[in-house]
Amino acid sequence: MKTQSNLEKVLSGGHLAVTSECGPPRGASAQTVVDKAKYLEGVVDAVNITDNQTAVVRMSSLAGSVLVKQQGMNPLLQMVTRDRNRLAMQADILGAYALGIDTMLCLSGDHTKFGDHAMAANVHDIDSIQLIQMVKGMRDEGKFQGGAEIKGVVPKMYIGAAANPFADPFELRVMRLAKKIAAGADFIQTQCIFNIEKFEKWMEGVRKMGLHEKCYILAGITPMKSVGAAKYMKNRVPGMDVPQELVDRMSGVAKEDQPAEGIKICLETMERLKEVEGVAGFHIMAIDWEEKVEEIVKQAGLYPRPQV
Amino acid sequence: MITAERKPLDEILSYIKPFKRILLLGCNECVTVCAAGGRKEVGVLASGIQMSMLKNGASIEIREHTLERQCDPEYVEELVPIIDSADAVLSMACGCGVQQLATRFKDKPVFPAVNTKFMGGSDRHGVWTERCxxxxxxxxxxxxxxxxxxxxxxxxxxxxxxxxxxxxxxxxxxxxxxxxxxxxxxxxxxxxxxxxxxxxxxxxxxxxxxxxxxxxxxxxxx
Amino acid sequence: MEHFEPVIVAFCCHYCAYTAADMAGSQRLVYPANVKIIRVPCSGKVDSLHIAKAFEKGADGVYVAGCLDGDCHFKNGNDKAARKVAHMRGYLEEIGIEPERLEMVKMSAGMGERFARVATEMTEKIRKLGPSPIKAAAA
Incomplete structure (x- = not known):
């Protein structure tokens, strides 16, 4: 074992892992974080705490992670390279580990253009792959990125990264994953999967390079609340691939039945993905719909979560 | 090349408001190529400033001049005989040129008339994109x-x-x-x-x- | 400003509008004497600087007259002129001069009647707008 991470224990134990996410509030209320996280208690192995998601200012992912940790749950600290340089990020990694956080996700982050501070500088001192390298160097060599030795306790982070099998150029997507794994990613959380054929094709490439044996791949899942949400994701979110059939299927049922249909699609997707060699678990992103995660996990036969 | 774009006229006017005699200074290098601050743009801006002044019943003396290169001391030296005929300099060069003037003529107010944008190249006529x-x-x-x-x-x-x-x-x-x-x-x-x-x-x-x-x-x- | 006679500068392409002006003359069509014609080899030759200077030196209105779409003797000089005029209208607005004082028009060499009509309409439009704000301030 590289770390004390609960997620690592679940994955290395051969269980299908389940993670979900909790976006911190746009205010300073600790209770909001706790309330949101409570929906996920006992239901998932780790809770992603997003870092200024979609470039909108929110409570810091570090503070959110600590609040979730205080509830006895396992936070998964997300960190984007957009907002801080390598000094600030390493400082936060030390601080996070000191506060009991041992799992993180390394991202570049959405461009500031999409957020509420479009006028802010995009830092990008390093990119997501270099962030993975940095966290690994801290953990395995006990060294800061600048080369100096870490004094005393070394932060032993279980390192995650993201992958989007649906972005272009498609032929590069497996290779980019290979770079993330070579940099030190222990697990991957993918973009929401709606186009299963394309995902399977990507996984074929992943297996061909043997990448599924070097790292755990959690398939990204998002239940659609309504046909509006489906259309929004299809048309407005860059790098999201929602096939027209799914939009049609959602619009084919009455408005009040759409949430149930969305959950049904999500469960069908999970059943199919369980059959895909190399899928090591699920990352359920129920955006503003955290209360449904428990139902999804239970109906998918992934409950109770293993005690490791 | 270094690309630039003219500042809004109101901003330019706000800089030169206190002055009666202006030296409007272009540069024959990059800003000429990107049509922001060469001889021709100096003429168009001088005309615009003059018209804005006339419209308000005021007037201003504008001397138009374009240097071969505003970022080199050799060329800036050319201004020595004429610099005192102006109360302030309005430069249409990139920020490098503006600073060259400010460094050379320590007691002369110098203002930028363009926003320096980026190092780029031309994609097609009239379109420049960042490259470096x-x-x-x-x-x-x-x-x-x-x-x-x-x-x-x-x-x-x-x-x-x-x-x-x-x-x-x-x-x-x-x-x-x-x-x-x-x-x-x-x-x-x-x-x-x-x-x-x-x-x-x-x-x-x-x-x-x-x-x-x-x-x-x-x-x-x- | 009781007897305001606008000064209009018309930059006329040699291959169309300028010949159209001739045509108007030979057809004995009447158009206002306010329009001062400047012959240019192509409307695309008209520069922002020419337009600016025309207004600075006292024009109340300016128009650039080029060939019909697709008929430019130099391929696309008329399109270039139209873009320049659009750009200069924005500049006039910045200066505080009504952009309507500047127009782009297109015609063929045979359109003597159109030439006369454009000249009349432009003169009447500017007459209604009154003297250019620059002249108004000086008066």
Whole structure:
């Protein structure tokens, strides 16, 4: 074992892992974080705490992670390279580990253009792959990125990264994953999967390079609340691939039945993905719909979560 | 070249308001090529300023002049005989030129009439795009001749990110995904293996991270 | 400003509008004497600087007359002129001069009647707008 991470224990134990996410509030209320996280208690192995998601200012992912940790749950600290340089990020990694956080996700982050501070500088001192390298160097060599030795306790982070099998150029997507794994990613959380054929094709490439044996791949899942949400994701979110059939299927049922249909699609997707060699678990992103995660996990036969 | 765009007229007028005699100074280099601050633009701006003044029943004396190069002391020296005929200088050169003037003529107010934009090139007539950020440690040799620092919105050195769709950057229709371009070039050059090498974190000292940069050529410097 | 006679400068392409003006003359069509014609080899030759200087030196209105779409003797000079005029209208607005004082018009060499009509309409439009704000301030 590289770390004390609960997620690592679940994955290395051969269980299908389940993670979900909790976006911190746009205010300073600790209770909001706790309330949101409570929906996920006992239901998932780790809770992603997003870092200024979609470039909108929110409570810091570090503070959110600590609040979730205080509830006895396992936070998964997300960190984007957009907002801080390598000094600030390493400082936060030390601080996070000191506060009991041992799992993180390394991202570049959405461009500031999409957020509420479009006028802010995009830092990008390093990119997501270099962030993975940095966290690994801290953990395995006990060294800061600048080369100096870490004094005393070394932060032993279980390192995650993201992958989007649906972005272009498609032929590069497996290779980019290979770079993330070579940099030190222990697990991957993918973009929401709606186009299963394309995902399977990507996984074929992943297996061909043997990448599924070097790292755990959690398939990204998002239940659609309504046909509006489906259309929004299809048309407005860059790098999201929602096939027209799914939009049609959602619009084919009455408005009040759409949430149930969305959950049904999500469960069908999970059943199919369980059959895909190399899928090591699920990352359920129920955006503003955290209360449904428990139902999804239970109906998918992934409950109770293993005690490791 | 260094590209620039004229500032809004109101801003320019606010700078020169207290003065009666203005030296409006163009530059024959980059800003001429990008049609922002050459001889012709000096003429158009002088005319615009004059009309704004006349409209308010005021007047101003504008002397138009364009230097071969505003960022070199040799050329700026040309201004010595005429500088005192102006109360202030309005420069249409890039920021380098403006500062050259401010350094040379210490007691003369100097104002910029353009916003210096970026180092770029011309895509077609009338369109300029950013190509270089002067990072001081050129990567183009390993990225197929396309710069991820200047052309990727997140300056990813190991891109493309998950927002690249059909060759277009997530920030908008007009922006090409730099890494898509890099990948196409590497394919065309038969260098796709190069992609798998992780580009290490950049040393930004060369890019200005350690303060203002300077080049001293021992063989040339006097 | 009781007897305001606008000064209109018309930059006329040699291959169309200028010949159309001739045609108007030979057809004995009447158009206002306010319009001062400047012959140019192509409407695309008209520069932002010419337009600016025309207004600065006292024009109340300016128009650039080029060939019909697709008929430019130099391929696309008329399109270039149209873009320049659009750009200069923005600049006039910045200065505080009504952009309607500047127009782009297109016609063929045979359109003597159109030439006369454009000249009349432009003169009447400017007459209604009154003297250019620059002249108004000086008066």
């Amino acid at each position: 950020q002067g990072c001081g440690d050129c990567l183009l040799g390993v990225t197929g001749g396309i710069c991820p620092i200047a052309k990727c919105a997140k300056q990813l050195m190991n891109g493309p990110c998950g927002g690249s769709v059909s060759g277009v950057c997530e920030i908008g229709d007009e922006v090409e995904c730099a890494w898509h371009l890099i990948w196409e070039r590497l394919k065309a050059l038969g260098l796709t293996d190069q992609y798998l090498e992780i580009m290490p974190a950049k040393d930004w000292r060369a890019g200005g991270g350690s303060g203002p940069r300077k080049i001293v050529r021992e063989d040339l410097a006097e």
